Amino acid sequence: MDAEVLDADHRRWTPARIAAWAAVALLGGIAWVILAVVRGETVNAIWFVFAAVCTYLIAYRFYSQYIERHLLGPDDRRATPAEYKADGKDYVATDRRVLYGHHFAAIAGAGPLVGPVLAAQMGYLPGTIWIIVGVVLAGAVQDYMVMFFSMRRGGRSLGQMARDELGVVGGTAALVATLVIMVIIVAILALVVVNALAESPWGVFSVSMTIPIALFMGCYLRFWRPGKVSEVSVIGFVLLLAAIIGGGAIADTSWGIELFTLDKVTIAWAIVVYGFIAAILPVWLLLAPRDYLSTFMKIGTIVMLAIAIVLVRPVIEVPAFSEFASSNTGPVVAGPLFPFLFVTIACGALSGFHALISSGTTPKLIEKERQTRFIGYGGMLMESFVAIMALVAALSIDRGIYFAMNSSAAATGGTIEGAAAFVNGLGLTGVDVTPEVLAQTASDVGEESIVSRTGGAPTLSVGLANIMAQLVGGRGLMAFWYHFAIMFEALFILTAVDAGTRVARFMLQDSLGNVIPRFRDTSWRTGAWITTAIMVAAWGAVLLMGVTDPLGGINTLFPLFGIANQLLAAIALAVCLAIVAKRGLFRYIWVVALPLGFASVVTITASFHKIFSGVPAIGYFAQNSAFREARAAGETSFGTAATPEAIDAVIRNTMIQGVLSVVFVTLSIIVIATAIWATWRSYRSGGSATSEDDAVPSRLYAPAGLISTPAEKSLEAQWAALPAGRAPSRTGH
Amino acid sequence: MALVLDAVRRGARDLAWFWRGVLGGDAYDKYRAHVEAQRAAGDPGHELMTEREFWRDRTDRQDANPQGRCC
Numbered sequence: 001m002d003a004e005v006l007d008a009d010h011r012r013w014t015p016a017r018i019a020a021w022a023a024v025a026l027l028g029g030i031a032w033v034i035l036a037v038v039r040g041e042t043v044n045a046i047w048f049v050f051a052a053v054c055t056y057l058i059a060y061r062f063y064s065q066y067i068e069r070h071l072l073g074p075d076d077r078r079a080t081p082a083e084y085k086a087d088g089k090d091y092v093a094t095d096r097r098v099l100y101g102h103h104f105a106a107i108a109g110a111g112p113l114v115g116p117v118l119a120a121q122m123g124y125l126p127g128t129i130w131i132i133v134g135v136v137l138a139g140a141v142q143d144y145m146v147m148f149f150s151m152r153r154g155g156r157s158l159g160q161m162a163r164d165e166l167g168v169v170g171g172t173a174a175l176v177a178t179l180v181i182m183v184i185i186v187a188i189l190a191l192v193v194v195n196a197l198a199e200s201p202w203g204v205f206s207v208s209m210t211i212p213i214a215l216f217m218g219c220y221l222r223f224w225r226p227g228k229v230s231e232v233s234v235i236g237f238v239l240l241l242a243a244i245i246g247g248g249a250i251a252d253t254s255w256g257i258e259l260f261t262l263d264k265v266t267i268a269w270a271i272v273v274y275g276f277i278a279a280i281l282p283v284w285l286l287l288a289p290r291d292y293l294s295t296f297m298k299i300g301t302i303v304m305l306a307i308a309i310v311l312v313r314p315v316i317e318v319p320a321f322s323e324f325a326s327s328n329t330g331p332v333v334a335g336p337l338f339p340f341l342f343v344t345i346a347c348g349a350l351s352g353f354h355a356l357i358s359s360g361t362t363p364k365l366i367e368k369e370r371q372t373r374f375i376g377y378g379g380m381l382m383e384s385f386v387a388i389m390a391l392v393a394a395l396s397i398d399r400g401i402y403f404a405m406n407s408s409a410a411a412t413g414g415t416i417e418g419a420a421a422f423v424n425g426l427g428l429t430g431v432d433v434t435p436e437v438l439a440q441t442a443s444d445v446g447e448e449s450i451v452s453r454t455g456g457a458p459t460l461s462v463g464l465a466n467i468m469a470q471l472v473g474g475r476g477l478m479a480f481w482y483h484f485a486i487m488f489e490a491l492f493i494l495t496a497v498d499a500g501t502r503v504a505r506f507m508l509q510d511s512l513g514n515v516i517p518r519f520r521d522t523s524w525r526t527g528a529w530i531t532t533a534i535m536v537a538a539w540g541a542v543l544l545m546g547v548t549d550p551l552g553g554i555n556t557l558f559p560l561f562g563i564a565n566q567l568l569a570a571i572a573l574a575v576c577l578a579i580v581a582k583r584g585l586f587r588y589i590w591v592v593a594l595p596l597g598f599a600s601v602v603t604i605t606a607s608f609h610k611i612f613s614g615v616p617a618i619g620y621f622a623q624n625s626a627f628r629e630a631r632a633a634g635e636t637s638f639g640t641a642a643t644p645e646a647i648d649a650v651i652r653n654t655m656i657q658g659v660l661s662v663v664f665v666t667l668s669i670i671v672i673a674t675a676i677w678a679t680w681r682s683y684r685s686g687g688s689a690t691s692e693d694d695a696v697p698s699r700l701y702a703p704a705g706l707i708s709t710p711a712e713k714s715l716e717a718q719w720a721a722l723p724a725g726r727a728p729s730r731t732g733h
Numbered sequence: 734m735a736l737v738l739d740a741v742r743r744g745a746r747d748l749a750w751f752w753r754g755v756l757g758g759d760a761y762d763k764y765r766a767h768v769e770a771q772r773a774a775g776d777p778g779h780e781l782m783t784e785r786e787f788w789r790d791r792t793d794r795q796d797a798n799p800q801g802r803c804c
Contacts, residue, residue, distance in 0.1 A: 088767030089791070090798075098754030105755065111804035185804055226788040229758035230749070283799075284792035291802070292756055299755065353803050361800050495802050502799035522797055565804070 009711040010065075021061070028054025036125060039320065043124070045392045046313045052132055052388045056381045059136040064144065064377040070588045071580060072148050074369035079698040081154045081364055091155075093367040096374055096702065103362045103379045105295040107143070107354045108302075109492040111347025111565070112383050114192055114456035116391035117463075118558060119344045120402065121332040123322035124395050126341050131391065134342075134349030135384035138595035142569055143354045144376035145576045145592065150359035151366055152692040158359045158572055159507075162671070164691045165578040170674030174571050177667035178356070179507050181564040183535065184660065185353065186500040187542035188561040189493045190275070194267045194547055195455035195554065196486050201260035202446055204267070206240075206247035206483055207490045208260075210290065211274075213239045217289035232289070233296045240293065244483050248446060268547045271497070272540035278498035279505060279532045287498055294495045301488050305389050305464060312470045314396035323428055331407040331426070332454075333555050334617040339606040343562030348387025350599060352568025354380065356503075370704035378706075393463030394456075400424075400433025401441055401450070405459050408552025409452040410640035419451040446479030454554040461485035504535045545653050550641040551623070559610065560657060563603050567668040570599040574675030581679035584687025589679075600672055607665035611658060620658035627651050761787050 031050035035043065068074060082093040094102070119127040150156055156164075159178060163171030197203045217236045225231065250256035262270070278286050324330035325337050333344050347353070358376060366372060394402065403426065404412065404419040412419035416435040423433050442450045445465055450458065465481035473480070506522060508531045513520030519527050546553040573596035580589050613619030616626045616639075627650045630638035641647045682688050701719040703712035753759050761784050768781045782790060 086767060088764035089794070092760075092763050092767070095754060098751060101751065101755035102757075106800075107803045109803045189804055221788065222792075226785045227758065227761050229756045230753050233756055282792070283795040284789075288792050288795065294802075295756055347804055351803070353801075356801050357803055492802075496804055499799060499802040503801045506799055 042315045079696040080366045084696040091364045094365040096371045106357045108383045112387035113390045115345040116387045117394040117456035117459045120394045121330045122325040125320040131349050131387045139350040140377040140380035143358045143380040146355045147358040147376035148372045151363035155364040158355045166674040173667045173670040182504045183538045184564040187539040190543045191546040192455040193493045196457040198264040202247040202251035203486050204260040206243045209243035214290040218285040233292045236293045264547045276536045279501040294491045308471045316395045318395045339602040342602040343606045346562040346565040355572035367702045374705045400431045405453050412452050444478045445482035457489045505531045550646040566603045571671045578675045578678040581682035607661050610661045620654045624654040
């Protein structure tokens with residue numbers, strides 16, 4: 001009775017529906033015309049919101065439904081793992097709206113906040129188009145499909161699915177690639193935090209206070225009031241606000257400045273030590289409570305920022321395409337628009353890391369198969385919206401300030417005079433920044449200096465502080481909002497750092513277990529410590545390399561982050577391609593082949609640029625040989641390296657970065673090739689045996705989307721009327 | 734007026750329910766409901782943990798099965 005009823009209901013076009021969708025399409029169309037065609041002096045931020053939201057609505061309603069109908073075919077009569085494996089612990093049917101929030105909190109982090117900020121150097125249009133079109137055709141498709149396929153396989157992880165679908169070679173390459181990618185991602189996220197906290201006593205104090213706050217919350221939940229999660233989160237949030245306000249007071253005292261002003265190298269070492277300790281401490285003490293805090297802050301702040309952007313509607317003066325959209329010489333991230341725009345913005349448009357979350361945790365909690373569209377596709381649309389908001393916040397800043405903050409210290413000399421001279425010398429139309437403006441901005445946000453605060457987080461924080469201060473508090477509260485934003489990003493990143501270290505450690509233990517079986521035993525203390533130390537050393541080395549890099553760190557390493565993330569996306573999509581081929585759905589396979597092809601071309605091209613480019617600012621090996629020649633010629637300073645040690649550092653760093661690029665690209669080519677081979681085999685045989693779990697009939701019902709339709713409501717009522725023994729009761733609301 | 738108040742109260746309750754669910758505060762209620770449903774169905778195989786035991790078990794299991802957080 002059910003699927004047919006729903007389908008018929010869904011397909012019926014009433015005049016009201018037609019009018020509503022026509023209005024959405026019209027508004028979205030107008031917004032796109034204003035952003036992309038009309039060339040005024042300024043553009044209002046509200047058009048970004050309209051363009052994004054209308055496009056998301058249309059894509060969700062039509063494209064994701066096309067995928068649902070032709071490629072996935074969810075069946076409400078089939079029980080999900082949460083039903084047939086229900087254990088009350090890991091496999092628990094969860095209300096779709098709650099799970100949406102849960103899944104969103106797990107996928108969204110600092111990535112969508114940082115990438116768009118850096119890409120803003122190319123103007124507003126390239127980033128906007130890629131974030132919105134990319135998510136619709138690539139990012140959300142990947143998340144949705146991986147989630148669905150994992151759910152049909154009892155919640156299997158991406159690595160396991162890769163082994164099942166691609167065989168030993170492809171599966172192993174996917175596993176090694178995932179491990180290496182994780183190291184790079186953790187390292188670069190940590191680098192963002194280091195850059196945001198360096199020379200900032202206020203930031204260092206308030207972010208380091210999150211550790212005692214989390215320890216307190218952990219003990220509270222463990223010993224005093226177990227399970228009172230909402231309560232402890234509110235307490236933690238209040239303490240966090242106190243830490244931010246207190247940080248302002250402490251940064252005004254001379255002892256506070258002396259104690260908490262730390263340079264980059266010290267902070268990097270502190271994060272390395274912290275990462276090791278956090279990863280070996282029991283989860284209840286630090287990770288779990290900080291996760292609550294991070295979720296609380298994440299959803300709260302994002303909702304707050306969305307409301308603020310709609311109410312304040314900042315005016316944006318950045319051109320649609322800047323001078324750096326067509327040149328290789330952008331000071332923020334070097335390289336041509338294609339492919340570097342697409343690797344600078346990874347999260348928010350297409351993020352391979354999501355495949356690790358969409359397989360594993362979330363599929364074990366899904367109540368009904370049809371809900372994967374709302375949670376998987378819809379969840380990623382929300383992350384994309386976060387990226388759009390971050391872009392708007394970054395664009396709302398004066399361009400002169402933007403470039404002064406995001407050009408490396410090697411270019412600006414780290415002084416306001418040097419920064420003003422460098423930025424004004426870039427020859428950008430309409431940009432004229434004075435040292436006084438830079439000093440004033442720094443003092444507004446309560447910092448000593450804002451020059452060369454690369455990494456994206458400080459820029460976003462200035463943007464957010466600008467927007468929030470217009471809504472609440474005016475200029476007097478800008479410093480608070482700035483440090484609130486820094487805290488908010490640091491919190492996610494630190495959670496990602498220790499969660500990432502833990503996951504990587506288990507993957508390493510699993511792999512080492514093939515050689516030394518004892519490593520498989522994850523409760524073996526020594527083994528856990530050794531593998532944790534190896535993983536921390538790996539990302540710590542990359543982090544320190546970035547921090548001490550005479551070339552500036554973020555601008556050389558960030559492309560590696562995007563490349564790594566999108567290679568993971570290519571791997572996930574390759575697995576999806578093989579599964580779709582096994583199902584014999586060759587008519588619709590373009591839905592997967594399109595984003596897979598694009599991600600492969602982008603990442604492989606970007607890697608080749610990084611490996612083979614003769615321009616030293618882009619190619620790692622070109623940079624390497626330029627510095628090598630300088631050393632051979634006996635020079636003691638070269639380019640931005642002022643000492644012989646700095647020259648040696650550049651030679652070492654570029655070699656490591658270059659080798660990492662080669663490793664990435666080789667592994668991904670292996671995975672993609674095995675996926676194409678598996679697809680070809682399926683094509684020759686017209687599809688092959690599925691690796692899905694057997695279907696189990698379902699005995700519960702729940703609506704699929706955010707709002708239940710009348711047909712769904714009537715079905716729900718029919719189920720509720722069944723005798724208790726036949727329909728197991730739903731827990732929750 | 735009473736209608737408005739009622740709507741506000743319902744909205745606040747829904748928000749609290751959503752928030753608690755997203756943070757995972759309702760995990761014990763769900764677990765207990767699951768065990769009780771199994772017992773009602775004649776499967777006495779599961780010992781019902783107390784709330785304190787449940788939360789300890791939950792974080793201890795997270796120690797052995799870490800979940801990634803995204804970037």
